Amino acid sequence: MNPENLIIRPIAGRSELDLFRRLPYVLNDELDDDLAAGRRRPEWMWMALRGDHLVARLSWWAPRAGEPPELLDILDLDDATPAPASIDAGVRLFETASAAVLPAGVRPPEHNAYVPPRWRDDAEARRAVEGRIAVLERTGARPLVERLRLEWRPGAPIAPPSGRLAFRPVSGREELVALMTLVLDGTLDAHSRADLVRMPAEQAAALHYDDELAHYPSPREWWRIGTSPEGEPVGFVIPARNSYNAMIAYIGVVPAHRGKGYIDDLLAEGTRILAEQDVPRVRAATDVGNVPMAQAFLRAGYEVIGRRIDMTWSEGESQ
Template sequence: MLRPITGPDEVELFNRLPYLFNHEIAGDLASGRRRAELLWTALDADGRLLARAGWWCPPGSTEPLLLDVLDHLPGHRATAEALLRHALAAVVPEGAVPPKYTRFLPAGWRADPAVRAAVDGPLAVVERLGAVPFVERLRLEWRAGTPVPSPTGRLRFRPAAGEAEVVDLCTGILSGTLDAHSRDDLARMTAREAAQFQYDEEFAHYATPRAWWRVAESAGTGEPVGLVIAARNAYRPIVAYLGVLPAHRGRGLAEELLAEGTRVLAEAGADTVRASTDVGNTPMAAAFGRAGYTVFEHEYVMAWG
């Protein structure tokens, strides 16, 4: 039987297959970040869970944003494929592109046979249904007590003036970006449209103080250099955005912006701060390392064209 769960009373059923997010499902369902009709199961005649698929959606939305749960019992890859095919037909409007599939994995996952055994099946399922690899990202974490690089005096920081300034800076930062999601946006819209889209769909929803959004200026000339947005999402403190304008790249300034964003969150009481960057964005990954962040997971993303 292929069907969505009926409500919160079936979360335990949905969670009978192990995955990183199981402990969050009930809370997400209660807060509107998940919906029962977006949590699908494949059950045998005895009610045993053989496979599952689940989408995450922004609070208050009925539209799925990400497919972030896809699991099956050993030997039931075909069941998972049938489930996902059936669920996609019910969840995604005809003719629309399905949301991306994302999977969080331990660092070094490719060399771990146990992890590969659990993940190769779901990855193959979405590939058979037309998805292709999109990007792999590093998930990074700073922990309280880890030294934060001290200011060098090259930059001074102030709160962002408002939406217009943030969108202007993000528009400039998009030039030459190495970020896969940003490059994908730029293939479909102008830089200003992409910057405004990110503001509307992401930044505007953070409930934490706008004073945490810091503009970096050259201490010598006063001209803008970059932007760092420290925030708290629905789960934890994060460095939500960090970028350096093209004219100022290659001077190690990303590390200073990152340190400022980390200080803002640490002073607000954060015990941990999380962030992410593409595996291929080696300059940014190096900046995170110098700022005291360590890789704790990878995120593997696949997309439908």
């Protein structure tokens, strides 16, 4: 297959969304809203075409309009195009689009890929996932972590309050950042562990608060701190809404109180707060390797709906 026949370009606008959506993916239904809200831009959505045949596509995403790309959350290959031609096309697409969109010398945004729950057990799914990984590995990316995507639906049980903890709202940024800093001690979360290699725990906690938690449109009155009978903070849970779903945004038990099952009390409280809002679902995620947290979600009535593979580039590496 002649690579010179490959045309690489961004979409011309909304009129080409149907062409861009020819490759199936879980995020296809969100593209219209993302474009309307400014979380995507046509110049961030690129295609590799042979004639009118879509060989590969990619798109970056930002959490808010006016901000630079934060994630490469779409990278798809036409699985009918045999490897290595499809992988070669994906590499050329990434390199061309990155050179046009991303600042020179800056590490590319992380890639998140949503994959089926048991993708390794399905030959077709495995081939598709491994092809996309191969594209990014050729550009210098490496897998960071695989995460479970979880969901609670109305009708699933919520454990009643055990009475072991009392719950109160978070008093403000200072209190929550202090607790988040404590929770980072011994964390099993891969992103947090990567942050701790680059910065002190307090700085990592503050960045997480300022870059993510502070921007949720849902009321901060939902956020809860669980305290012991003596009034000592045991942990916290952050039930919230983002632009797509209600979710458990963050949950943690401080080191001095771990191993006593308090995570179940915190998770039930957070789920209960969201259930009272009549939400159609509650989403959550945790690393596959964070077995205690994954088990807590399953005990709380959450089901695994998929997985996510996160890939990153080294600091200072760019295309």
